[in-house]
Amino acid sequence: MKTTPLYTRHIELGARMGEFGGWDMPIQYKGILDEHAQTRTKASVFDICHMGEFELSGPTALADLERLLTCRLGSLAVGQVRYGFMLNDDGGTIDDLTAYRMADDRFMLVVNAGTAEKDAEWIKSRISETTRFVDLSAETAKLDVQGPESRKVLEDVLGGVPELGYFRFATLDNGNLISRTGYTGEWGYEIYLPNEEALALWDRLVAHDLCAPGGLGARDTLRLEMGYSLYGHELSDSRTPAATSRGMFIYLEKDFIGKPNVAADLADPEFLLVGLKFASKRAAREHDKIYVEETAVGEVTSGSVAPSLDVAVAMAFVKPEYAELGRELQVEIRNKRFPAEVVDLPFYKHGSARG
Incomplete structure (x- = not known):
């Protein structure tokens, strides 16, 4: 199994490890109930380094992504994030993901760990010659700080946090990316940084008296309480996302791969x-x-x-x-x-x- 840059630290913290999407990941530390309550009342930091990050840029990047994804991207402002689905020709869900507009002609996609390789091959085979695709996954770490005290924690640890609206992102003074999306229902941030910087930031976050490490077990109970779909459960490549989204995150005023079956399912589920x-x-x-x-x-x-x-x-x-x-x-x-x-x-x- 693959491991993240924080693997050794998880073992030292006594985490119970388990396989997830081909990665050896922390399932829990003190326990799912404790970590769930910590996130709802204070703040938790989650190792999300296993997720995939792709960059698409060039004069045809926007048009290609409009065709690849169900969500509308042309109206996305620079500094804004949007959630959507990437479908196969039959309308089945290849993955659910978030799209970051980095510049007018440059985007970052954040994809699920277990589908990252499949996603990359699908995208590369369906983009224009003038669209540049770069897989940033191997060099990029991602730490998620979630909970009502997450802003306080990051202000103390980073020395300040930019004002961010929901589903917005910004660049920190050190060049790392910070966004505010989340999957727990609580105020939270995602920090994208080089692999070699992840351990030092993790240690500083865990040392804060309002923050503790959280595992995938609590991450799952938190997302379930919010009714958020999980790939491999509510979403799969054999079913369109129509029944799950009921039309949300699907922009039918444009053409996208798989649209006919999605439209049919929305009309008659x-x-x-x-x-x-x-x-x-x-x-x-x-x-x-x-x-x-x-x-x-x-x-x-x-x-x-x-x-x-x-x-x-x-x-x-x-x-x-x-x-x-x-x-x-x-x-x-x-x-x-x-x-x-x-x-x-x-x-x-x-x-x-x-x-």
Whole structure:
């Protein structure tokens, strides 16, 4: 498995390690519940060095990206970030990613670790000769500081933080990039820096009395509470993103790869992604079947106990006629059925992300 520049430090901190997207990553340190609460109340730093970063530049970069991605990029200002999907010819999701507009003719894409190599090959085979593609992944580290105290932490550690709106980025005095997006629902930042600088910054962040390391386990419970889709669960190359996004992050006023099937799915969806809330802590798991009486109407994509809510929640694909809010469905968990209510997303509604 691949390792990040912080691997040795994770071992020294007693992290429980595990495979994720071909990388040996920290799953937890003190424990998922502690790290989840730390992020909701103070701040956590996450090692996200495994993610991929690509730069596309040149006179045809914008036109190529408009065709490659579902989101609108022409209206993106320099210094702004946008989330979207990259699809195959059938409309299946190759990856979900964020696009950073670095200049009028230069963009950075941040892609998932497990799909980075596939993404790079797909992009390189479908861009113009006048678009330059550079894979920055091997030289770029990424640390995410998430939580309501994340600004305080970074101000102390960095000596100041630029004023950033949500989904905006800026360049720090040392040339490193800082953005404010996040996946936890809390105020947070992402710092992109050279690999050789990552360990020193990590150590300074962890030493702050308001900040602690967080692993992938807490990262998953935090994103689930916010109803954010995860590639390989809610998103896959065999399904369009229509059921997941319900049209968000998909700009139908332009042509993009996979558009016909996406448009058809939006107009007449076979399934819709919904939130399910249980009355107990009995958590459903991916692929658990959902029933109305004896009729199967869908299946779970992600499920867990939501630490902030103290009950089990899940995201699931269900047939549209069973997706209305307040509907009670039955989820089969280990051969026993449990009632769950269809609820609005996000499950957790008190995040500090937008300030």
